[in-house]
Amino acid sequence: MNPLTPNTWLPTAAELRLFAPELILIATIVAVLVAPILIGRRPVAVAFLALAGVLAGLYACGAVAVQVGAGAQGVLSPPAEPPLPPMLMADRFSLFFKLFLLVTLAAIVWLWMIGAGQAQRWAGVENRARPLAAGPEFFVLLLTSALGMMLMVGSLNLLVILIAIETASLPSYALVATDKRSRLGAEASLKYVMFGAVSTAIMAYGISLLYGRFGTLDLSTIAAQIAWMPPAADLVFWLGLLGLGTGIAFKVAAVPMHLWCPDVFEGAPIEVTTWLSVASKAAGLGLLLRVVEAFSASAALSDAVVPLTWAVGVLASVTCTVGNLAALRQESVKRILAYSSIAHAGYMLMAGAILVAASGDAAAHGDLPRAGMAALVAYLLVYVTMNVGAFGATALVAWQTGSDHLSSFTGLGRRAPWVALPMALCLFSLVGLPPLGGFAAKWFLLVALGKAAGVHPWLWVLVTVAVLNTALSLYYYVRIIRQMYLTDDDALPPVRAPGGGLVMVNACAVLLLLLGTLWFSPLGQRAGRLATHVFYSPVPARPQEVPSPTGHPPAALPAEAPRMALSAGHTPPYHGK
Amino acid sequence: MLAIGLTHYLVLAAFLFCCGLYVMATKRNAVGILIGAELVLNAAGINLVAFSRYETGLADGQIAALFIIVLAAAEAAIAIAIFVNYYRLLGTIDPDAGDRLRG
Numbered sequence: 001m002n003p004l005t006p007n008t009w010l011p012t013a014a015e016l017r018l019f020a021p022e023l024i025l026i027a028t029i030v031a032v033l034v035a036p037i038l039i040g041r042r043p044v045a046v047a048f049l050a051l052a053g054v055l056a057g058l059y060a061c062g063a064v065a066v067q068v069g070a071g072a073q074g075v076l077s078p079p080a081e082p083p084l085p086p087m088l089m090a091d092r093f094s095l096f097f098k099l100f101l102l103v104t105l106a107a108i109v110w111l112w113m114i115g116a117g118q119a120q121r122w123a124g125v126e127n128r129a130r131p132l133a134a135g136p137e138f139f140v141l142l143l144t145s146a147l148g149m150m151l152m153v154g155s156l157n158l159l160v161i162l163i164a165i166e167t168a169s170l171p172s173y174a175l176v177a178t179d180k181r182s183r184l185g186a187e188a189s190l191k192y193v194m195f196g197a198v199s200t201a202i203m204a205y206g207i208s209l210l211y212g213r214f215g216t217l218d219l220s221t222i223a224a225q226i227a228w229m230p231p232a233a234d235l236v237f238w239l240g241l242l243g244l245g246t247g248i249a250f251k252v253a254a255v256p257m258h259l260w261c262p263d264v265f266e267g268a269p270i271e272v273t274t275w276l277s278v279a280s281k282a283a284g285l286g287l288l289l290r291v292v293e294a295f296s297a298s299a300a301l302s303d304a305v306v307p308l309t310w311a312v313g314v315l316a317s318v319t320c321t322v323g324n325l326a327a328l329r330q331e332s333v334k335r336i337l338a339y340s341s342i343a344h345a346g347y348m349l350m351a352g353a354i355l356v357a358a359s360g361d362a363a364a365h366g367d368l369p370r371a372g373m374a375a376l377v378a379y380l381l382v383y384v385t386m387n388v389g390a391f392g393a394t395a396l397v398a399w400q401t402g403s404d405h406l407s408s409f410t411g412l413g414r415r416a417p418w419v420a421l422p423m424a425l426c427l428f429s430l431v432g433l434p435p436l437g438g439f440a441a442k443w444f445l446l447v448a449l450g451k452a453a454g455v456h457p458w459l460w461v462l463v464t465v466a467v468l469n470t471a472l473s474l475y476y477y478v479r480i481i482r483q484m485y486l487t488d489d490d491a492l493p494p495v496r497a498p499g500g501g502l503v504m505v506n507a508c509a510v511l512l513l514l515l516g517t518l519w520f521s522p523l524g525q526r527a528g529r530l531a532t533h534v535f536y537s538p539v540p541a542r543p544q545e546v547p548s549p550t551g552h553p554p555a556a557l558p559a560e561a562p563r564m565a566l567s568a569g570h571t572p573p574y575h576g577k
Numbered sequence: 578m579l580a581i582g583l584t585h586y587l588v589l590a591a592f593l594f595c596c597g598l599y600v601m602a603t604k605r606n607a608v609g610i611l612i613g614a615e616l617v618l619n620a621a622g623i624n625l626v627a628f629s630r631y632e633t634g635l636a637d638g639q640i641a642a643l644f645i646i647v648l649a650a651a652e653a654a655i656a657i658a659i660f661v662n663y664y665r666l667l668g669t670i671d672p673d674a675g676d677r678l679r680g
Contacts, residue, residue: 190660193652204645205624208620212587212627
């Protein structure tokens with residue numbers, strides 16, 4: 001079927017409404033671009049405009065989530081018989097990630113506003129003056145990269161994936177160099193853009209190979225073809241998958257595509273570091289899961305499941321270990337947190353390994369994919385809280401002292417008790433100590449891994465790696481805490497943190513405490529319920545099987561049968577050699 | 578007469594891909610590395626158009642190639658802007674000259 005049918009088709013308002021969060025974000029980008037012409041270059045006013053847009057997007061996202069929860073189909077595709085595969089989708093899976101991204105975005109805009117307040121105080125002081133004037137451009141770039149990430153988690157087509165990754169990446173390269181006078185920023189952005197260009201190019205080549213092998217760019221059609229033609233010894237398929245994986249690994253910063261990460265995180269302004277460490281990783285993971293989910297539903301892949309699980313498992317373990325080992329000997333707190341975020345990407349990839357292990361034969365694994373997904377959802381929710389808290393506290397210190405070196409944290413327990421305490425809690429949570437949110441996240445992950453290891457015994461290796469790495473990470477997190485509480489220099493003046501910043505980091509700490517204690521089991525239940533909701537909803541509407549937001553999870557996975565039905569309709573003939 | 582078929586285009590694309598990889602791995606100049614990446618992107622474009630012409634008969638591969646051209650242009654624009662900034666501060670565009678960020 002030719003997608004370029006001559007009769008013009010435009011989406012209806014009801015269909016477009018399901019993509020309201022993206023549309024609102026686009027409108028905000030335009031507004032932020034135009035605003036300086038109308039009201040003059042007033043960065044703080046523009047920041048409020050951006051924040052308003054993000055909050056409106058957040059509201060729209062919630063409204064769409066309710067609609068989709070009630071059974072609305074969030075696809076844009078022209079009416080055709082048989083139905084054309086959609087390119088973009090607003091399902092529960094993508095909506096969870098969109099909500100997550102928008103909440104993070106709001107936190108970043110807030111952090112920038114706090115920093116702007118600081119900048120006005122320090123104007124003219126060497127080292128501490130910050131490029132406030134770049135405000136409008138900063139927000140255009142930030143919002144555009146957020147838009148790209150939102151497209152990443154909703155895409156069902158290889159071309160859309162490529163465009164979305166680029167939409168997310170290109171503004172990020174520039175964001176890193178927002179401070180044009182900073183030599184570190186220039187170095188960091190150069191390294192970032194080089195790595196990004198290389199990995200995108202390789203990914204594009206991989207996508208072209210997959211297109212040639214399967215004759216389509218649509219993920220679900222490719223998955224259906226895999227079900228027909230087992231690709232076990234198909235070099236073109238594996239090379240194509242390798243190329244696609246390179247691009248995704250770059251976004252997640254998994255080894256060996258992690259080399260850009262510490263340099264970029266250290267050189268970038270701290271708001272950008274926080275944004276990249278949380279959002280870019282979450283979007284990359286969302287995309288990875290989307291691809292894994294699409295490919296894994298076909299039973300024919302089960303021969304390939306064991307090596308594929310090995311591959312993801314080894315990648316996860318290496319990512320985790322490399323991140324933790326490299327963090328041990330760092331002196332810059334930003335850099336320590338950068339390596340820590342690589343390690344955490346490793347833990348989250350372990351949840352991905354569960355999903356791959358459980359793919360192929362759905363009947364044999366029952367609840368496993370759901371458990372893996374629930375662990376990942378819980379981990380992401382906790383991860384964003386601890387990282388915003390830890391980076392926020394680092395920002396407050398760095399803006400006051402002009403450096404994020406470990407020595408700036410000397411005696412912080414006395415100099416700024418309400419920055420040091422939440423920082424310590426966030427760090428303990430990053431280790432995974434009870435009674436904090438980080439413990440809950442690790443607990444759910446290890447339980448899910450243990451369950452999966454019941455089916456694939458070698459997954460116990462991953463459990464061991466995760467536990468050993470947790471012990472290893474204790475050293476460098478505690479080093480910061482030791483610097484804050486056990487060393488002091490009376491000559492150092494108190495650190496005056498702005499009220500907004502204190503509210504932000506302390507709110508994160510309180511949230512972590514709650515997640516580790518009172519909300520421990522609600523977190524697990526909520527994540528489990530989200531996990532049943534996030535799986536790919538089939539294209540033909542089946543409202544009677546869609547569970548209500550408060551209903552019970554369905555007994556079986558809803559993904560298998562409809563995709564098979566889809567494959568019978570419009571699959572192009574097999575062309576590859 | 579030798580008829581030009583799919584294989585010829587694929588070999589050309591694979592050759593471009595290898596050239597691109599070689600350039601990216603060996604050049605000590607940011608612009609050189611960027612050119613390598615563009616070579617690989619163009620290899621992908623040739624693949625897409627060739628597959629769409631000889632295999633699927635659909636326009637989607639050619640549309641994808643058009644998008645890749647646009648992406649390459651956008652990427653080059655932002656990369657060059659970053660190079661200019663780097664050159665202004667360091668006086669060179671050798672990526673290895675940026676040695677303040679290490680560890």
